Amino acid sequence: MSGSNAWTRSRERMRLFPELFAQCAGEAATYGRCVAATTTGRQELRKDMCAKEFEALKTCFSNAAKRKAK
Template identity: 85%
Template sequence: MSGSNVWSRSRERMRLFPELFAQCAGEAAVYGKCVTATTTGRQELQKDLCVKEFQALKSCFANAAKKKAK
């Protein structure tokens, strides 16, 4: 495996990111609202406060990437 192939695959995945993100806009919005709601004022985001929303976004990205790979 040459180094150039690794970078080529990485660049290709990064080029797909906006398209995948667009497919998961709803999940991203819900996660963003959760993060915003839990960090009002000077409160810091704590681990696992938005885990359900994050898992939904992660699952959406994975599904969108699988569809794109086909």
């Protein structure tokens, strides 16, 4: 595998990100609200505090990428 091919694939995936993100705006907003709500004041975000919301966002991205690949 050459370096240029790896960079080409990475660039292509990054170009798709805004479109995939737009398809998952609801999940992204829900995850963002959870993070914001759990880090009010000086609280730190702890692992798994927003796991359910993150999984929903991750699943949405994955499904959107699969649909785009078709």
